[in-house]
């Protein structure tokens with residue numbers, strides 16, 4: 001067994017000061033950690049929003065006080081993510097919808113699958129499987145062709161040995177005539193993420209517009225959005241609280257969307273009304289605005305990327321330093337920087353590790369119930385000091401039990 005750089009008898013100190021007395025280090029997969037500064041500001045404004053004497057939650061969504069917060073969130077999102085604002089295929093609308101990313105699994109094909117049309121899907125994990133299941137149901141009832149799996153890299157159920165991975169180059173391409181190609185940029189449960197190398201862009205995915213479920217890696221760094229036709233993301237991982245789902249959609253796709261589906265499911269309804277057609281999730285949109293402001297104050301997406309790389313690097317570094325004790329079930333080039341998944345030698349060893357992490361003030365590390373193991377979710381609001389504390393604990397644990 002590898003024991004990286006430690007002499008017999010050498011003790012390892014786990015920084016006790018990391019354990020903030022009343023608030024655990026939060027590695028929850030979603031809903032997830034929110035920046036402490038955001039929670040404090042929210043607390044301070046909770047009873048009196050902007051000198052109005054009312055909570056933001058108590059304002060009409062048609063009133064000036066809320067509308068200011070609403071449009072400020074949108075302006076921040078557009079600036080921070082550098083979302084193009086041109087016409088047609090040179091611009092994108094920002095929409096706030098409800099129902100979570102799970103609802104988008106159905107709403108995307110409802111809008112973008114024309115009668116007789118077909119979608120292509122790339123499946124790299126559990127959320128992509130959910131997405132194609134919903135697309136099949138929509139196609140069956142809305143007159144589209146069954147979606148085509150262009151690539152699936154998900155190991156068979158019970159196969160613990162085959163590593164999870166991205167498609168190989170050229171393995172996942174749409175064909176001319178496909179309405180769109182759907183993929184999941186970060187598989188939250190499986191720990192597989194596209195394009196994580198510094199400066200990397202998405203692989204060649206063929207001619208059709210790319211629809212991306214970015215729920216767990218939106219805004220993890222600067223990304224050229226023109227690689228995508230539509231992006232959707234529940235806010236509760238990287239952007240804010242649950243309750244709002246962000247849709248970023250190219251304007252020509254809004255216009256091309258079906259108009260024979262219910263008004264409330266049409267993207268154009270949200271685009272034409274700045275997501276104020278009906279009552280939006282006002283509190284969630286307000287709080288997302290505070291999170292975006294916090295990212296700006298940290299130094300924007302470049303600073304967030306550096307933080308995120310350091311956190312993931314700390315954890316993967318320990319996994320790779322103790323290969324006989326920790327095992328990452330994902331190929332090295334496909335590993336997620338948002339959700340680091342790893343196994344210990346036995347389920348009992350995993351339970352012991354999770355207990356010890358809990359005793360050190362770390363929460364949310366249990367792997368998804370469908371796959372087990374350990375998962376450290378390292379979203380934007382997770383502090384680098386927490387990742388360092390987890391890495392130190394992992395080193396200590398491997399030295400003691402490995």
Ligand SMILES: *Cc1c(COP(=O)(O)O)cnc(C)c1O
Pocket residue numbers: 030099100101102103127184186187188213214215216234237
């Ligand atoms: C969390 C998550 C979802 C599900 O989001 P809901 O808001 O619960 O519907 C879908 N896709 C990905 C990639 C996720 O991480």
